[in-house]
Amino acid sequence: MRSLLLLPVLFALAFSHSHDKSLDWWETTIFYQIYPRSFKDSDGDGIGDLNGITSSLEYLKELGVGATWLSPIFKSPMYDFGYDIADFYAIQEEYGTMEDFENLMAKAKELDIKIVLDFVPNHTSNESVWFEEALRGHEKYYDYFIWEDGVVDENGVMHPPNNWVSVFRKSAWEYREEVGKYYFHQFVIGQPDLNYRNPAVVEEMKNIIRFWLDKGVAGFRVDAIAHLFEVDKADFGGKLPDEPLSGRTDDPDSYDYLTHIYTTDLDETLDMVYQWREVFDEYKEKDGLTRVMMTEAYSSPQMTMRYFGEGERKGAQMPFNFVLISDVNGESSAAEIKYALDKFLTFKPIDEHANWVAGNHDNNRVASRFSPELVDGINMIIMLMPGIAVTYMGEEIGMVDGYVSWEDTVDPSGCNTDDPINYWMASRDPERTPFQWNAEKNAGFSTADKTWLPVAADYENLNVAVQRESENTHLNVYKFLADLRTEKVFRYGRYESVAFNEGVFAFRRWYQRKAYIVVVNFRNEPYTIDLTYFEGVNRSVKVVVSSIQSPKTSRDVLSANKVEIVGNESLVLKVV
Ligand code: NOJ
Ligand code: MG
Helix, strand or coil, X not given: CHHHHHHHHHHHHHHHHHHCCCCCHHHHCEEEEECHHHCCCCCXXXXXCHXXXXXXXXXXXXXXXXXXXXXXXXXXXXXXXXXXXXXXEEECHHHCCHHHHHHHHHHXXXXXXXXXXXXXXXXXXCCCHHHHHHHCCCHHHHCCECEECCEECCCCCEECCCCCECCCCCECEEEXXXXXXXXXXXXXXXXXXXXXCCHHHHHHHHHHHHHHXXXXXXXXXXXXXXXXXXXXXXXXXXXXXXXXXXXXXXXXXXXXXXXXXXXXXXXXXXXXXXXXXXXXXXXXXXXXXXXXXXXXXXXCHXXXXXXXXXXXXXXXXXXXXXXXXXXXXXXXXXXXXXXXHXXXXXXXXXXXXXXXXXXXXXXXXXHHHCCHHHHXXXXXXXXXXXXXXXXXXXCCCCCCCCCCCCCCCCCHHHHCCCCCCCHHHHCCHHHHCCCCCCCCHHHHCCCCCCCCCCCCHHHHCCCXXXXXXXXXXXXXXXXHHHHHCCCHHHHHCEEEEEECCCCEEEEEEEECCEEEEEEEECCCCCEEECHHHCCCCCCEEEEEEECCCCCCXXXXXXXXXXEEXXXXXXXXXXXX
């Protein structure tokens, strides 16, 4: 009798389970980006380091984060703060030793946190052995780079081979007397581009991937991928062609001056991404662990999706989705937010995952690009939209861009403006200021008298320690969201969104009988909204978490047809 009664229950269970595809580690985790130079300094030199990260891994655990990707930790003269790599197989001394790295891996394993490294395939440092050997005329290494003759005008003056411009302003060509030619660099002068039309380079770079995978890393974030290949001059009569003017600016030194049809987004680049994925998958074959690839490209949605793979060939599991960085900001209306968020979901292949990135070390912080009041709202979006969440360190506590004077500016993107007034618009130093741990000296980041970048002014009130102490803080909202997103609704649930008016963007996630609604008011104005717009919402909704300035508290029950939203308020509501 009793077992008969249980039958319908068992039936229901069996049924619900058959729908739930089992998900791999990377499909459900939160990826937390650490900028090692600014996270935690263990030896008092004012520069963050590996031991600092190792000693702070428990904090990631506290957040509910299961993976971290580290900006470059490799040997570098630091012209672009580690994105100019002199030795891909060695750790930068000021960050620690290989042994420190191995300790970091061991501690991460103990805590079940995956470590993802930054793979910078487009360029090396001009202080790499490869480049130095090239300058000495060592043929093998000469062919690792892209060399062209200058163009001599009627007055006998030599000019760069063509009009190509560096991402960081001015000609992308630099002359070297040693070889009597120009080399190509899409980024700073200290970052000579590698020549991917040379099979030896292709093999060398795969070996770098293997080297770190052998050390147990769970994948790579791939830097500046859109820039990997340039056109083959053989297709242009032996001369690399000028790029057409964009018409967007009159400043010929600006990267924006040209349309980059010959230096970005080439088909050969995609092929290389697919080749790397094959290397990743060889490792998975061996030990069962999926190695994840996230590609960094600020490209069109059509192009971005090609990184996932084409036909039988697989590519990145996570081509970064930068809409929250590139398409919208604090001025955007709810409709513009909806339009931006829909973009990736609309274009992505049906069986791939979206991912949500609101910040990184190259872009102003959420509190500064949107507003401090929208920090929780943006975190609700990245954590509760369908897909994988990515957080830049500090966004969980709502860190604000630091002020960095012209004198203290070190980022080449800022320095290359040669403009002591407007440099801050190009500089990336403000979003790289030291992590704010507590109200002590240097925000608890370092005991040094001078840190590599100044600590942001507001650190005494805005830091992890302070936010741990009281309940109503960004940190606690973040932790709550990290926990909430483990519910099936957020793993498997469907999604629909709406702009209720100029300010209020809302979305519903639902799965079987459960449903949640997330509401974010992008304007500092009150609105009254009718949530019965959503199917299945009838009488009431219950607040499960609210932004810190919200007058509502969790467990408040609201009449669904008349929800009053205050300025910049964000809410996660449960449909009851
Ligand atoms: C993208 C990186 O995120 C950025 O910091 C760097 O300057 C460029 N790629 C060049 O490597
Ligand atoms: Mg240090």
